Amino acid sequence: MAEEEKVIEELTTEEALTDPLFVPEPVEGAAAHIKSFPAAPEFQEKLGYPGERPENWKEVALNKMQDLRGKFRSFRLFLDICVKCGACTDKCHYYMGTADPKNMPVARQDLLRSVYRRYFTLPGKWFPSLVGARDLTEEVLDEWYTYYFQCSECRRCSVYCPYGIDTAEITMAAREILDSVGIGMKYTNEIIGKVYDVGNNLGLQAPALKATMEDLEEEIEEDTGVKVRIPVDEPADILLVPPSADFFAEPHIDGLIGYAKVFHAAGVKWTISTYASEAANFAMFIGSYENMRRVSQRIRREAIRLGVKRIIIGECGHAWRAAYQFLNTLAGPFDFLDPNYPVPQHICEFTWDLIQKGKLKFDKSQNDHLKLTFHDSCNVARASRMGDYPGGQFDIPRNIIKAVCNHYYEMPEDTIKEATLCCGGGGGLLTDDLMELRKKGGSPRMKALKQVTEEYGVNKMAAICAICKTQFSKIMPYNGYAMDDIMSVHQLVSNAIILPGSEQEAELAEAQAGGESEKEDA
């Protein structure tokens, strides 16, 4: 295929392989073949959508568009005001990775904007070809399904748009319209169904979850000699809601061990809930506020039932956005919680607060074999905050890392913080059927990482997102790294923390005494 050759030519030059922000020339159709599996009817119906495409699908879709126009200012405004200046065209990691022009943010929006113009604007009704308006056809639906599931809703484009147009808002709306005519994506929609049934994305049932946590308690005791508890469904002061990947996936679970140790050291009463055992909210990915609320209200119910005073969210990117920007809005008000703490709070805020107060003790040398960098997860960076000032979401995780590690290096400035690159697997795309897209979309971040590996010998990357962690553990091996070269931030905390009464504390005291006696000898 000529296209394939063009893509290969475009993406394999020396510059293309090394510059993290390399921008290829557009190659039409380059990613048209990348498609996720559609959801089966039963999973669609579970979320309140038709199982199959209705006879009058066109009418339904256009009515939905009209409905969304009345409910979301973002959607209405963003469809109107884009001037096609081109500022966003080189900002999407999927465009950089695939060279498909429909992955340029504005072109992705235009897939829907063209239809909007045809049916909702005068120029589009009168002079469609002049303003790039087109009819809604089956081909258009198919194109929507393809390219709106090649967007990770990472908001990088919205940083650079002079009007703040956020393609994520358009992608969410497009997915909601598709769902309304029975076209859903298997991965996202099955997962939401599992949350309704069981309480988490993995479908991990309460007894299994409890047993796993008991195993972890034993593991921690073996490592430290301290009995650190991981309470499940117990009345407590703090409800911890981690992404369910933290219960079993690597390196996520090492992060969970880290949280447990921090809670133990802080001496607080905390618990996990089996009913609300999921911080991620995949309904956000498909733009459905009704489903998003149904997921997030589980946290409210458990906060009431367990009588907690605070809600803390584990390390996860989109989950932190769902919690930070939406939990209060959708499942609030949380006036029954302790007003001295934000609702919800991020685990990094909790840990950093303790570090600042001097309540945690670390032996940083435990992480001396690691040369670290930090990957800002897209939704933490561009759709949330930590602490009480703008940009705290960048500083707090870094502060924690620097408090527990001696060797820390930043990746290039234009690939971190608000300019950070998505891992390539966010927004509901973390599925094997999209592996090609994930590898390509992750390539800009991988190139940025390679730069610091070459320059400073960086050998590990830390992140605070379950999706990032899973995605990197999958794609890093294709890029000359090992799967465990991606780490949880609280894994680093876990390595370095000295729990009172632990073996590590004794060892440290011994080493210090030894060091002093050596000095005396000299």
Place this chain on the structure above:
Amino acid sequence: MLTVLYALLYYVATAVFIVGIAYRVWGYWKTPAPAVIPTTPAPVTRTGVVWRMFKEVALFESLWKSNKWIWIFAMMFHLSLWLIIIRHLRYFIEPVPTIIVLAQPFGKYAGFFFVLGALGLFARRILVARVRYISNPSDYLMLLMFLGIGITGLGMSFVMKADIVGVKNFFLGLMTFNWQPLPSDLGVLLHLALVALFMIIFPFSKLVHAPGVFFSPTRNMVDNPREKFHPVPWLPSIDTVEYDEPHGKK
């Protein structure tokens, strides 16, 4: 005859322009922004948002971060446009206020930068494959319209002087409903026709980005979803929701 035509044209254009923009803005105004979704890091106070918005509309901060070429051309184009508009107020006010007299030389030469900016944006549209891909015929035509307005305007200022006093009388006449003849120079007629076209298409086109940007939720919202409760207006109260049963109890 031409006078009548242009007089009617300008009444229509003005009405479409004002009513059209009001209608658009009303639409944005009444549509809820159901969640707090500023692109972060975002200001945590109202004053902070005003400052952010100022930097966005006056300095094109995001565009600066994005692409220096677009920024330069866009800045040239929009700054000149402002100067030109201020200068043109002299044709609608009698006597001319001092501030507008002072703006006269700047506004006059801004015409060149206006055309240069539009040419730069046009060139990008043709030369950069990515931008070419996203351009529709209307995007080119709109730039041609601005080029037409700019070039005819410069022509009247610097090449073939038009009967500008006559044009002013025409507009003052329109405003007081006491019609005066419009000088029939070709430059004047073309210039005014294009400006009327601009006013008519403004509310129906991407040109609404000018009032629209102020409504952009990713830019104009205070980052306070935790501090303040923002219920979604079209969702029922949380007290009325039904919860899913715990697993195994269904």
